Amino acid sequence: MTHVLRAFGAFLRVGIGTMIQYRGEILLWAIWGLVNPAVLYALWSAAAQTHENGEVAGYGRGEFAAYFFMMMIVGHMTTAWDTYEMGYLIRSGTMSPKLLRPVLPIWEALASNLAYKLVTLVFVVPMWILFALIVRPAFHGAPWQVALGVVSVLLAGAMNFVIGYCVALIAFWSPKLDATGEVFFGVGMFFGGRFSPLAALPPLLGSIASLLPFRWMFAFPADLTIGRINHPYEAFAGLAMQTAWLVIGIVAFRLIWRSAVKRYTAVSG
Amino acid sequence: MTPPATHRGHPRAHSPPPIGPDNMPLSMPQIAVNQLSKSFKVAEREGGFMPAVRSVFRRKYKQVQAVDAVSFTVEPAEIVGFLGPNGAGKTTTLKMLSGLLHPTGGTATVLGHTPWRREAAYLQRISMLMGQRSQLAWDLPAMDSFMVHAAVYRIPAAQYKSTLDELVALLELEPVLKKQVRTLSLGERMKCEICVSLLHRPSVLFLDEPTIGVDITMQARIREFIRAYNREHGATIILTSHYMADVTALCKRIIVIDHGRILFDGELERLSDRLAPFKVIKIDLSADVTNYDFAARGEVLSSTGRKVELRVPKGSAAAVTTRLLSDLPVLDLTIEDPPIEDVIGRAFLDKSAAGSAPAASPSNSDTVAAGAGGRT
Numbered sequence: 001m002t003h004v005l006r007a008f009g010a011f012l013r014v015g016i017g018t019m020i021q022y023r024g025e026i027l028l029w030a031i032w033g034l035v036n037p038a039v040l041y042a043l044w045s046a047a048a049q050t051h052e053n054g055e056v057a058g059y060g061r062g063e064f065a066a067y068f069f070m071m072m073i074v075g076h077m078t079t080a081w082d083t084y085e086m087g088y089l090i091r092s093g094t095m096s097p098k099l100l101r102p103v104l105p106i107w108e109a110l111a112s113n114l115a116y117k118l119v120t121l122v123f124v125v126p127m128w129i130l131f132a133l134i135v136r137p138a139f140h141g142a143p144w145q146v147a148l149g150v151v152s153v154l155l156a157g158a159m160n161f162v163i164g165y166c167v168a169l170i171a172f173w174s175p176k177l178d179a180t181g182e183v184f185f186g187v188g189m190f191f192g193g194r195f196s197p198l199a200a201l202p203p204l205l206g207s208i209a210s211l212l213p214f215r216w217m218f219a220f221p222a223d224l225t226i227g228r229i230n231h232p233y234e235a236f237a238g239l240a241m242q243t244a245w246l247v248i249g250i251v252a253f254r255l256i257w258r259s260a261v262k263r264y265t266a267v268s269g
Numbered sequence: 270m271t272p273p274a275t276h277r278g279h280p281r282a283h284s285p286p287p288i289g290p291d292n293m294p295l296s297m298p299q300i301a302v303n304q305l306s307k308s309f310k311v312a313e314r315e316g317g318f319m320p321a322v323r324s325v326f327r328r329k330y331k332q333v334q335a336v337d338a339v340s341f342t343v344e345p346a347e348i349v350g351f352l353g354p355n356g357a358g359k360t361t362t363l364k365m366l367s368g369l370l371h372p373t374g375g376t377a378t379v380l381g382h383t384p385w386r387r388e389a390a391y392l393q394r395i396s397m398l399m400g401q402r403s404q405l406a407w408d409l410p411a412m413d414s415f416m417v418h419a420a421v422y423r424i425p426a427a428q429y430k431s432t433l434d435e436l437v438a439l440l441e442l443e444p445v446l447k448k449q450v451r452t453l454s455l456g457e458r459m460k461c462e463i464c465v466s467l468l469h470r471p472s473v474l475f476l477d478e479p480t481i482g483v484d485i486t487m488q489a490r491i492r493e494f495i496r497a498y499n500r501e502h503g504a505t506i507i508l509t510s511h512y513m514a515d516v517t518a519l520c521k522r523i524i525v526i527d528h529g530r531i532l533f534d535g536e537l538e539r540l541s542d543r544l545a546p547f548k549v550i551k552i553d554l555s556a557d558v559t560n561y562d563f564a565a566r567g568e569v570l571s572s573t574g575r576k577v578e579l580r581v582p583k584g585s586a587a588a589v590t591t592r593l594l595s596d597l598p599v600l601d602l603t604i605e606d607p608p609i610e611d612v613i614g615r616a617f618l619d620k621s622a623a624g625s626a627p628a629a630s631p632s633n634s635d636t637v638a639a640g641a642g643g644r645t
Binding site: 009014017097102103 | 309364367368369370371385387389390392393395396397399401402403404406408409413414416417419420421422423449
């Protein structure tokens with residue numbers, strides 16, 4: 001494990017170097033990550049104004065502002081591109097040298113992912129602050145909710161990365177399925193509550209959302225932090241669900257990886 | 270080919286085998302491949318609209334046998350050249366031996382490991398350099414990739430520094446270390462690729478087209494460097510190349526592979542004897558000659574003005590030469606082995622050899638697939 005940590009440290013340093021090299025592009029990606037919640041805030045806020053009590057599913061304008069503000073943060077923490085990239089890595093043969101190293105390629109992917117999140121904080125934190133100053137979110141979270149919310153956001157980032165990586169491994173069987181990333185992202189947007197708070201979904205879709213991991217990746221950490229999950233029992237149950245999904249993801253990765261490398265055909269090199 | 274150590278006349282029957290630098294008995298081949306096979310299932314269809322529609326409902330697959338029951342052994346510190354046309358199965362074999370691909374049949378052990386188990390202890394001791402694939406971070410100076418490599422391969426700091434200094438000096442890398450990899454010329458990048466591949470001092474090196482795309486001077490330097498690494502570190506090397514000069518300069522032993530099968534396994538100089546037992550006689554005439562039947566002396570390869578090239582069977586080269594010297598006003602005459610490219614090209618053309626030959630087996634003598642030597 002020590003040597004994996006040493007390798008991870010080196011991957012992280014190189015990852016940060018690469019991100020700094022590409023600062024212009026990652027700035028645009030980071031901005032893109034903010035546009036989505038900002039637009040949705042505008043829509044839902046307008047929708048809330050049209051209701052008599054100024055609320056939709058218990059969210060008023062300020063609550064929507066807080067919710068989508070948190071979605072910016074959660075969205076940033078859960079950004080991962082392996083589902084988009086794996087097919088290309090395999091098709092182009094770029095995966096081959098990675099597979100020949102005595103350290104699993106997932107560590108390099110994780111380090112690169114972390115590097116992106118760390119470097120882009122320089123851009124996104126000021127934008128988050130600016131957004132908050134403009135929309136004035138109504139936070140109702142008590143200190144314990146905010147503290148658990150921070151843990152929850154970190155867990156969301158970890159589970160999203162691992163589960164996303166498992167989905168990305170489909171490329172070992174079908175390297176041309178580039179839309180995998182889009183499907184994973186789109187389904188996650190819908191069932192994770194990134195289009196709308198889950199409370200605003202019809203009950204059936206809400207039930208389906210509970211069975212999928214996306215709720216725990218996005219809606220739960222946002223709701224917990226802004227104070228919409230009031231019972232500590234409910235908060236800890238949610239954290240347990242996140243941990244369970246993370247463990248499922250890690251176990252699934254180990255199993256799928258073993259079959260995936262057997263399937264590897266080293267296309268074009 | 271270098272015979273297995275057990276056949277070299279060292280009686281070891283009553284004593285434990287000596288231990289080599291890799292903690293393996295010296296009598297064990299470092300690479301042992303037995304009936305190794307790899308086939309791929311490839312979807313295929315006719316071009317055009319209707320075949321495209323039909324393929325949605327009924328997909329046709331074809332089994333492609335990339336490597337077909339290949340067997341050979343490689344001794345410690347040997348350099349073996351893999352020769353063959355595109356699609357012959359050279360790279361696929363190397364990929365299986367490096368652990369990248371799982372075979373569909375047969376066995377292989379390298380340094381006592383089964384490669385495709387991909388144990389870290391195995392990957393730690395080998396290197397595979399793919400001339401067409403970069404293992405360097407594209408946007409950063411090569412130095413950063415070297416640093417990552419040191420961490421990934423757990424190279425102790427002192428060893429890393431001394432190896433890097435040595436490689437940088439030998440490959441003259443100093444001026445390029447701080448440049449972004451994507452701004453390097455192909456030759457410069459290739460030197461960096463070689464450097465990163467050797468930083469952990471691998472015992473076994475798989476080199477797949479290590480000189481592809483670089484100019485002749487650089488090719489020669491890369492060859493010299495590979496030879497030096499083999500000499501100084503006793504590394505076992507399998508090399509594939511399209512450049513015959515790579516192989517003739519580095520490898521005493523070659524394995525010719527085509528359609529996934531071994532056509533020849535043996536010493537390079539024996540290849541001509543086995544596959545093309547001919548000599549090429551080149552004549553420069555001092556005067557124009559008409560009505561001389563060169564074809565009666567041998568196969569006329571070319572005839573331009575006063576220069577004639579004949580191919581004759583090795584056994585009759587001396588007699589034909591004497592005859593030519595007495596019959597003709599010869600200014601200059603040379604007798605040469607046919608170019609190795611020709612020899613191998615002819616072997617590949619001999620489809621019957623590829624189709625009927627059993628896979629060559631390792632032995633202490635040259636092995637040639639049946640049918641490959643009979644072509645004239």
